[in-house]
Amino acid sequence: MGEGSFPEAGRMSAFFELSGVTKNFGGVQAVSKMAFSIARGELAGLMGPNGAGKTTIFNLVTGVYDLDEGQIFFKEEDLARLKTYQVTGRGIARTFQNLRLFQRSTVLENVMTAAQHHVPYSFAEGMTHLGRWRSGEKKIREKSMALLERVGLADRAEQAAGTLPYGFQRRLEIARALALDPELLLLDEPAAGMNAEEVSSLNVLISEIHRDFSLTILVIEHHMDLVMEICPHIICMNFGAKIAEGTPDEIQNHPEVLKAYLGEEEVE
Amino acid sequence: MRADRPRSPSSIHERGDPPLATLIQQVINGLSLGSVYALIAVGYSLVYSILLFSNFAHGGFLVIGGYICYGTLRTFGTGIWLSGAIALAGAGLAAVLTERLAYRPIRERTNVTLYLLIASMGMSIVIENIFVIVAGGRFRALPPVIPTAPVNLMGLATTSAFDLLSLVSAVVFLGALQLFLSKTRWGLAIRAAAYDLRTAGLMGVNVNLLISIVFFVAGALAAVGGIFLSVRYTLYPQLGAITIKAFVAAVIGGLGSLPGAVVGSLILGLAEMLTAGFISSQMRDLVVFSLLVITLLVKPTGLFGKSVSEKV
Amino acid sequence: MSGYTEGIIILLCINAIAAMGVSLLTGFTGIFSLGHAAYMALGAYTTAILTVQHGVHWFPAILCGGIMAVAVAFFIGVPTLKLMGDYYAIASIGLGEAIRLILENWQSVTRGARGYPGIDPYTTLPVAAAFFVVLAICMFNLINSRFGRACKACRDDYIASSLLGFHTARIRVISLMISAFYCGVAGALLGGFLSFIQPVMFDMLKSTELTAVVVFGGLGSMSGSLLGTAVITLVTELFRPISQYRMLIYGAVLVVIMVLRPEGIMGNREFLSWVKAPFRRRAG
Numbered sequence: 100m101g102e103g104s105f106p107e108a109g110r111m112s113a114f115f116e117l118s119g120v121t122k123n124f125g126g127v128q129a130v131s132k133m134a135f136s137i138a139r140g141e142l143a144g145l146m147g148p149n150g151a152g153k154t155t156i157f158n159l160v161t162g163v164y165d166l167d168e169g170q171i172f173f174k175e176e177d178l179a180r181l182k183t184y185q186v187t188g189r190g191i192a193r194t195f196q197n198l199r200l201f202q203r204s205t206v207l208e209n210v211m212t213a214a215q216h217h218v219p220y221s222f223a224e225g226m227t228h229l230g231r232w233r234s235g236e237k238k239i240r241e242k243s244m245a246l247l248e249r250v251g252l253a254d255r256a257e258q259a260a261g262t263l264p265y266g267f268q269r270r271l272e273i274a275r276a277l278a279l280d281p282e283l284l285l286l287d288e289p290a291a292g293m294n295a296e297e298v299s300s301l302n303v304l305i306s307e308i309h310r311d312f313s314l315t316i317l318v319i320e321h322h323m324d325l326v327m328e329i330c331p332h333i334i335c336m337n338f339g340a341k342i343a344e345g346t347p348d349e350i351q352n353h354p355e356v357l358k359a360y361l362g363e364e365e366v367e
Numbered sequence: 368m369r370a371d372r373p374r375s376p377s378s379i380h381e382r383g384d385p386p387l388a389t390l391i392q393q394v395i396n397g398l399s400l401g402s403v404y405a406l407i408a409v410g411y412s413l414v415y416s417i418l419l420f421s422n423f424a425h426g427g428f429l430v431i432g433g434y435i436c437y438g439t440l441r442t443f444g445t446g447i448w449l450s451g452a453i454a455l456a457g458a459g460l461a462a463v464l465t466e467r468l469a470y471r472p473i474r475e476r477t478n479v480t481l482y483l484l485i486a487s488m489g490m491s492i493v494i495e496n497i498f499v500i501v502a503g504g505r506f507r508a509l510p511p512v513i514p515t516a517p518v519n520l521m522g523l524a525t526t527s528a529f530d531l532l533s534l535v536s537a538v539v540f541l542g543a544l545q546l547f548l549s550k551t552r553w554g555l556a557i558r559a560a561a562y563d564l565r566t567a568g569l570m571g572v573n574v575n576l577l578i579s580i581v582f583f584v585a586g587a588l589a590a591v592g593g594i595f596l597s598v599r600y601t602l603y604p605q606l607g608a609i610t611i612k613a614f615v616a617a618v619i620g621g622l623g624s625l626p627g628a629v630v631g632s633l634i635l636g637l638a639e640m641l642t643a644g645f646i647s648s649q650m651r652d653l654v655v656f657s658l659l660v661i662t663l664l665v666k667p668t669g670l671f672g673k674s675v676s677e678k679v
Numbered sequence: 680m681s682g683y684t685e686g687i688i689i690l691l692c693i694n695a696i697a698a699m700g701v702s703l704l705t706g707f708t709g710i711f712s713l714g715h716a717a718y719m720a721l722g723a724y725t726t727a728i729l730t731v732q733h734g735v736h737w738f739p740a741i742l743c744g745g746i747m748a749v750a751v752a753f754f755i756g757v758p759t760l761k762l763m764g765d766y767y768a769i770a771s772i773g774l775g776e777a778i779r780l781i782l783e784n785w786q787s788v789t790r791g792a793r794g795y796p797g798i799d800p801y802t803t804l805p806v807a808a809a810f811f812v813v814l815a816i817c818m819f820n821l822i823n824s825r826f827g828r829a830c831k832a833c834r835d836d837y838i839a840s841s842l843l844g845f846h847t848a849r850i851r852v853i854s855l856m857i858s859a860f861y862c863g864v865a866g867a868l869l870g871g872f873l874s875f876i877q878p879v880m881f882d883m884l885k886s887t888e889l890t891a892v893v894v895f896g897g898l899g900s901m902s903g904s905l906l907g908t909a910v911i912t913l914v915t916e917l918f919r920p921i922s923q924y925r926m927l928i929y930g931a932v933l934v935v936i937m938v939l940r941p942e943g944i945m946g947n948r949e950f951l952s953w954v955k956a957p958f959r960r961r962a963g
Binding site for chain 3: 420421468469476477479480481482485486488489491492493495496497499500611614615618622649653655656659660663664
């Protein structure tokens with residue numbers, strides 16, 4: 100399976116690790132004994148055809164679904180015991196396959212809603228606008244604007260999020276996730292619906308934020324171009340189970356992967 | 368809305384009756400009342416199962432049915448069968464009209480159910496107050512076309528013909544609905560739509576027509592309930608307020624589930640009548656709301672409800 | 680200023696306070712409640728009983744009225760606010776009715792359906808205006824703070840918001856408690872204005888009026904709720920002779936707005952944004 104130089108699943112000191120993760124929905128096994136391990140600072144990709152169970156993994160990690168079996172460890176803490184809203188506090192942020200922006204709010208507000216997390220001031224200060232309110236709001240606003248600049252949306256700060264072109268909405272979601280100061284960033288199909296040019300610039304953006312923010316990133320994509328180009332570590336799954344793991348070269352020529360994507364007949 | 372003192376023709380037992388007789392009486396009363404609630408709750412749950420929102424204007428269809436029946440009975444002197452049929456058709460049409468005028472424009476523009484909820488609340492008030500203004504707030508007694516004579520049940524208890532009749536009618540109408548849903552093409556379409564409206568549409572079902580049919584059925588069923596309720600409690604514009612109890616019944620049974628609506632209604636009717644018979648009449652409504660609270664705390668999706676989970 | 684005009688302004692202040700409470704809950708947190716008049720009733724009766732029967736000064740009594748409403752909101756809210764949309768709306772109707780029934784039947788404490796007379800008329804114009812100004816400042820500040828953004832996040836997407844770290848259930852409860860406080864204070868002030876309260880004053884008509892005002896003004900605009908209050912209070916007064924049409928008009932307003940312009944008059948803008956706009960473009 101070509102695990103090569105990647106951390107073996109099972110080593111407790113791994114940064115982010117799944118082992119034996121299983122999830123059933125009614126009679127359907129969405130995820131089956133999934134296991135992989137990601138080291139701190141990696142930029143990894145989770146690939147697979149539609150319906151392979153990739154988003155389900157994200158949902159399991161972030162507590163949207165409960166695990167049936169198995170364990171998920173982040174910085175050696177078992178995530179299964181956490182509620183959804185506690186996951187962010189541990190340093191994990193995600194974007195969504197179907198985009199979940201606050202459509203009616205402005206672009207800036209969307210990011211500020213996330214940025215405020217690390218700028219606490221009390222309820223009383225919020226109600227009276229005294230104390231730390233002014234400095235707090237300034238900090239939140241500045242941090243958010245900086246992130247918007249980073250993703251190229253600063254000039255659209257006051258626009259309603261729902262009116263942005265699709266590609267920009269995806270960037271906004273990334274900016275919003277970054278505002279949480281995460282250590283692990285989960286991107287769910289960030290290139291969905293983009294053309295080749297947009298995918299290229301998205302690749303650049305992801306590489307840059309990986310470097311500049313010292314993040315660990317796990318990207319779900321079923322678009323080959325994105326994942327192959329920027330992720331040195333790729334995990335491939337189909338029908339809920341892992342079918343391959345390795346470098347882009349290893350994956351590209353892996354028979355199971357080709358079968359999953361192209362169908363049995365196409366493989367020589 | 369008020370907690371009205373029922374003038375039910377079936378509250379004819381006297382204190383001093385042996386407990387068993389009272390029990391049997393109140394059970395029958397409860398089933399009868401519950402069956403009327405069921406007619407209302409089922410229509411409401413049917414709409415919920417397709418559109419996933421609570422149509423608060425449902426009570427309005429009930430009132431429309433009651434007034435049309437009363438009107439035709441009084442003005443044209445027609446028999447109960449014809450008046451009833453006209454009332455059903457009228458209420459059904461009113462329901463379709465409500466959907467076309469108030470809900471469809473919202474539905475087509477957005478999928479925020481809050482807007483539909485608010486609009487339905489508005490429609491409920493509009494319908495009720497149209498009757499307040501046009502018909503006046505008086506309590507009207509329907510001409511005695513539905514027999515209310517006491518009936519002796521094998522010497523065990525006395526109940527009224529009315530209770531038995533409303534029970535039987537409810538069974539007939541609900542049975543007809545069940546046949547419609549299981550044996551006809553539109554019934555199948557409705558069941559498919561209840562599962563997934565968008566897919567049903569993609570499969571070629573005319574979604575707008577389907578929704579109109581569902582509303583018509585819901586309105587007609589509400590009208591039957593309205594007719595029986597107006598005999599039980601007399602007819603007045605706020606009669607629709609009793610729909611809140613049918614809502615509670617639907618929640619207890621599980622929003623969106625038709626068998627649930629029936630079961631919930633029967634439970635509610637029984638609870639109300641047993642409370643009235645053995646504790647006090649005043650406590651009836653409090654028992655209803657307590658059941659609601661308990662359901663929401665213990666199992667919010669009710670007995671048979673579908674928990675709609677969003678795709679993340 | 681004539682007594683009549685004074686009265687109108689006092690009534691405006693009272694209705695505006697209640698409207699702000701409902702606006703926070705429905706417009707900003709997205710919780711559709713149909714029983715909010717019940718919290719006004721709780722405030723009104725608590726304050727009436729404290730001032731009339733226990734000689735408490737009106738100021739602490741009004742605050743107690745608000746606190747009573749908050750306490751009830753907390754106990755009801757914690758279990759029921761986990762429910763979404765329709766379930767909560769039905770529960771709120773049930774709660775409103777249950778409270779009204781209790782008030783009507785607990786004769787020994789509330790004097791029943793005939794009402795509670797003899798309340799000291801402590802709600803003078805300065806009192807009403809002062810409460811309004813202070814509460815309005817607090818509310819506008821709140822929505823312009825992290826709490827306001829949190830409410831809106833829970834309203835717009837509860838899944839995304841919990842993945843942004845928001846404890847949605849808790850935020851909803853807090854929002855309910857604040858709105859209950861506002862309605863409780865409004866009810867207490869109403870009692871001090873009319874010197875008389877009756878359960879029927881806090882029925883579905885009142886709850887619907889509150890919701891209609893917020894919807895009309897714009898869900899998500901606090902200024903809109905104030906504007907809506909002004910319009911509806913004044914219209915109600917002007918059209919007193921045809922008061923039987925009031926309910927019909929409220930109902931029609933709800934339907935027409937939802938069909939034609941669901942964002943209401945102000946959408947989600949505030950008065951202040953018109954003032955700030957020219958400055959914002961400069962800072963850019």
